Amino acid sequence: MKLCNGTTISVIGAGRIGSAIISSLRNHCGDSIKIIATGRREETLERAAKLGALAIRDNKQAVGEADMIVLSVKPHHFPDVVKQTGRDVWRGKLVVSVMAGVKVKTLANAMPGADVYRAMTNINVLVGKASTAVANPENDSPSKLIVEELFRCMGEVYWVPEEYLDVWTSLAGSGPAFIAEIVDALVLGATASGMPRDLAYKATLDVLEGTAILLRNANKHPATIRDEVITPAGTTIRGIIVMESEGIKSALMKTIEATYKRFIEIGIEIDQYVKKELDIS
Ligand SMILES: NC(=O)c1ccc[n+]([C@@H]2O[C@H](COP(=O)([O-])OP(=O)(O)OC[C@H]3O[C@@H](n4cnc5c(N)ncnc54)[C@H](OP(=O)(O)O)[C@@H]3O)[C@@H](O)[C@H]2O)c1
Incomplete structure (x- = not known):
C-alpha cells in the first residue's frame, strides 16, 4: 500500500485535529485518495465534507471501507467508537491514533489484529508545521513508511519510544x-x-x-x-x-x-477508563 495511490483513509472524529489531518492529506495526495470522515453533529459532518471527505456517522462503515484509519476522537470517546464498530472490523487495518493517553498495548487489545501506531501531534498541523512524535519505533512492518509519510505532509516527524510521549505532549502538544x-x-x-x-x-x-x-x-x-x-x-x-x-x-x-506530571495522571486515568469500558487488559 502507498499513501497516495487509490488508498481509502478514514478519519474517525473529524474535530480540530481530524479536520487538519484531512486538509493536509488532501493537499498532499490530491484526488488520488478517498477520505472518509466521521463525526456525530451535523456541523462536524458539513465541515468535513467541505474539506473533500465523504462525511458519515457510521464508524463501522468507515473502518470497514478503509485501508488506513486515523483515530482522532477525544480519548474518552474511544470506547464508544469500538462499541459501535465491534472488534472484528479492525483486523488487518493500519490504525494511527493521535489520541492523548491511550497506550499502544491498550489500542492493540481494543482492536485485535490491527497494525497500531500511536502518535502525538500539535495544533501547528493547521499550517503544515506540526511536530509529531510517533511511538512504536520497533514496529518494522512496511506500514511504518506510510505512517511517516502521513505525518511528514503535516510537518516534522520523530520516532520515539512510547515512554517519551507524555513529556512530548507537554512540550510539543501544549x-x-x-x-x-x-x-x-x-x-x-x-x-x-x-x-x-x-x-x-x-x-x-x-x-x-x-x-x-x-x-x-x-x-x-x-x-x-x-x-x-x-x-x-x-x-x-x-x-x-x-x-x-x-x-x-x-x-x-x-x-x-x-x-508532564498532569499528563501522566490523566494518561493513567484515560488508559484505565478505556480498559474498563472495553473490558480488556
Ligand atoms: N487539540 C490539540 O491541540 C491536540 C493536539 C494533539 C492531539 N490531540 C488529540 O486529538 C484528539 C482530538 O482532539 P481535538 O482537539 O481535535 O478534539 P475535538 O475538536 O473535540 O474533535 C473530536 C471529534 O470527535 C468526534 N467524535 C466524538 N465521538 C465520536 C464518535 N463516537 N464517532 C465519531 N466521531 C466522534 C467529535 O464530533 P462531534 O463534535 O460531532 O461530536 C469531534 O469532532 C484528542 O484525543 C486529543 O488528545 C489534540
Whole structure:
C-alpha cells in the first residue's frame, strides 16, 4: 500500500485535529485518495465534507471501507467508537491514533489484529508545521513508511519510544499554547512602551520565527546566540537581568514539568477508563 495511490483513509472524529489531518492529506495526495470522515453533529459532518471527505456517522462503515484509519476522537470517546464498530472490523487495518493517553498495548487489545501506531501531534498541523512524535519505533512492518509519510505532509516527524510521549505532549502538544502566552506578554510589553499593538504583534512573530530559524541553522546552544546579542553594559543584558530575577527560566521549566506530571495522571486515568469500558487488559 502507498499513501497516495487509490488508498481509502478514514478519519474517525473529524474535530480540530481530524479536520487538519484531512486538509493536509488532501493537499498532499490530491484526488488520488478517498477520505472518509466521521463525526456525530451535523456541523462536524458539513465541515468535513467541505474539506473533500465523504462525511458519515457510521464508524463501522468507515473502518470497514478503509485501508488506513486515523483515530482522532477525544480519548474518552474511544470506547464508544469500538462499541459501535465491534472488534472484528479492525483486523488487518493500519490504525494511527493521535489520541492523548491511550497506550499502544491498550489500542492493540481494543482492536485485535490491527497494525497500531500511536502518535502525538500539535495544533501547528493547521499550517503544515506540526511536530509529531510517533511511538512504536520497533514496529518494522512496511506500514511504518506510510505512517511517516502521513505525518511528514503535516510537518516534522520523530520516532520515539512510547515512554517519551507524555513529556512530548507537554512540550510539543501544549507548546503552542505556552509560546502564544509568551508572544502575548512580549506584545503587551512593547505596547506599554508606546508601540502600536499591531506593529508589536508583527515584530514579535518575526523575532520568534527568525530566532527559531537562526537557532536551527546555527546548531549552537541557545546561550551562544544570546551572548552574540548582548554587549557589555548594554541594553539586552538589562532585560536578561530582569528575566533572571523574575525567574522566567525556572517558571518555564516548571511549566513543562507540571504539564508532564498532569499528563501522566490523566494518561493513567484515560488508559484505565478505556480498559474498563472495553473490558480488556
Ligand atoms: N487539540 C490539540 O491541540 C491536540 C493536539 C494533539 C492531539 N490531540 C488529540 O486529538 C484528539 C482530538 O482532539 P481535538 O482537539 O481535535 O478534539 P475535538 O475538536 O473535540 O474533535 C473530536 C471529534 O470527535 C468526534 N467524535 C466524538 N465521538 C465520536 C464518535 N463516537 N464517532 C465519531 N466521531 C466522534 C467529535 O464530533 P462531534 O463534535 O460531532 O461530536 C469531534 O469532532 C484528542 O484525543 C486529543 O488528545 C489534540
